[in-house]
Amino acid sequence: xxxxTQTPRYLxxxxxxxxxxxxxxxxxxxxxxxxxxxxxxxxxFLFEYxxxxxxxxxxxxxxxxxxxxxxxxxxxxxxxxxxxxxxxxLCASNNRDSLNYGYTFGSGTRLTVV
Amino acid sequence: xxxxxxxxxxxxxxxxxxxxxxCAYSNSASDYFIWYKQESGKGPxxxxxxxxxxxxxxxxxxxVLLNKTVKHLSLQIAATQPGDSAVYFCAENALFGNEKLxxxxxxxxxxxx
Numbered sequence: 001x002x003x004x005t006q007t008p009r010y011l012x013x014x015x016x017x018x019x020x021x022x023x024x025x026x027x028x029x030x031x032x033x034x035x036x037x038x039x040x041x042x043x044x045f046l047f048e049y050x051x052x053x054x055x056x057x058x059x060x061x062x063x064x065x066x067x068x069x070x071x072x073x074x075x076x077x078x079x080x081x082x083x084x085x086x087x088x089x090l091c092a093s094n095n096r097d098s099l100n101y102g103y104t105f106g107s108g109t110r111l112t113v114v
Numbered sequence: 115x116x117x118x119x120x121x122x123x124x125x126x127x128x129x130x131x132x133x134x135x136x137c138a139y140s141n142s143a144s145d146y147f148i149w150y151k152q153e154s155g156k157g158p159x160x161x162x163x164x165x166x167x168x169x170x171x172x173x174x175x176x177x178v179l180l181n182k183t184v185k186h187l188s189l190q191i192a193a194t195q196p197g198d199s200a201v202y203f204c205a206e207n208a209l210f211g212n213e214k215l216x217x218x219x220x221x222x223x224x225x226x227x
Contacts, residue, residue, distance in 0.1 A: 004157075031213055043158075043203065043217040056214050090157050094213070102148055103205075103215060105157035 002027065004093050004106035012112045018079040021109045025072050025093030032074040033103065034066060037088040046089075049074050081113045122201065126224045127194050135221045137187040137204030144206035148215070149178060149189045151200045158203060161189070191223075199225045 005024040013019050025032050033056075034046040045058040049068035066076040072093075078085055088110050092103040127133040139147070145166035150158035164171045164178045164187075171178050177190040187204050201222050205215040 006157075033213055033215070035215075035217075042219050043205075043215075045214045045216070048213040050213070058214065092215070102160045102163050104160060105150075107155075107157045 004091055004104050006089075006091050006106035006109050008109060009107065010110045010112075012114060013081050014114055015081055015083060017081050018077060019081060019111060020075055020077045021089055021091075021111075023074045023076075023091030023093075023106060025074070025091075026095070026104055029093035029095045029104075030072050031094050032068060032072065033092045033094075034074070034076050035090045035092065036060070037090055037108070038086075043090070046076065078111075083113050085111065086113045087111060122220050122222045124222045124224065126226055128226050129196060130193055133191045133194050133198070133223060135189045135191075135202050135223065137189075137218045137221075139185050139187060139204065139206045139216075139218070141206060141208070141216065142185065143208050144216075146207045147178070147180060147187050148205045148207070149176075149187075150203045150205060150217075151198075152203065152220070153200045161202075194223075194225050196225050196227060199223060 007022045031050045033048040035043050037043045046060055047054055047066050048056040052068045063079045068074045088108045090105050090108045092105045094103040148163040149161040151161050152158045162173045162176050162178050164180050169180055175192045179188045201220045203220045204218045207215050
């Protein structure tokens with residue numbers, strides 16, 4: 001079956017702009033989580049959505065937001081971009097109803113803010 | 115790569131030898147643990163997981179050991195191959211808590227041909 005799909009793979013944006021990233025989870029997975037990966041901070045949790053509701057949120061400013069649609073696809077948005085937002089943004093999906101509980105990650109979106 | 119700036123522990127192993135990667139976790143409430151492999155330019159790839167009611171779990175060429183007393187996790191890779199070169203992360207989660215995975219800083223494994 002298809003894995004987790006993230007689009008676009010690469011983005012270059014200017015400071016002050018906003019950006020929207022997309023994630024399509026594995027079919028049947030209802031939970032989608034987002035992570036930011038940077039050289040300085042490693043992998044950090046942004047937020048998690050389940051059945052269109054944000055259940056958990058990490059320690060990121062309000063400029064970082066997300067949503068989930070009825071088909072479980074998720075988007076995250078970053079407004080008023082800063083240079084420090086340059087990172088690899090990863091999406092993961094999982095299915096708690098399955099014995100194979102492990103979270104599956106997509107290949108990520110590489111965001112560069114200039 | 116994504117982890118160049120971090121002071122990653124590094125491990126170099128001769129091809130064909132076994133390797134052991136260690137991880138200390140912080141949350142005593144964590145009851146589910148995962149090892150991931152990340153190659154340059156790719157997302158983390160699931161290797162093996164273990165729940166807190168187990169001490170050991172084996173997969174193909176990999177074994178995870180969990181010591182809850184000292185909050186320590188290890189990943190053993192048998193008969194290493196060049197394709198095993200990557201950064202390895204442990205991640206912890208509370209199964210009946212929130213869905214947040216907390217990742218370790220990672221270990222860079224290099225297989226020497």
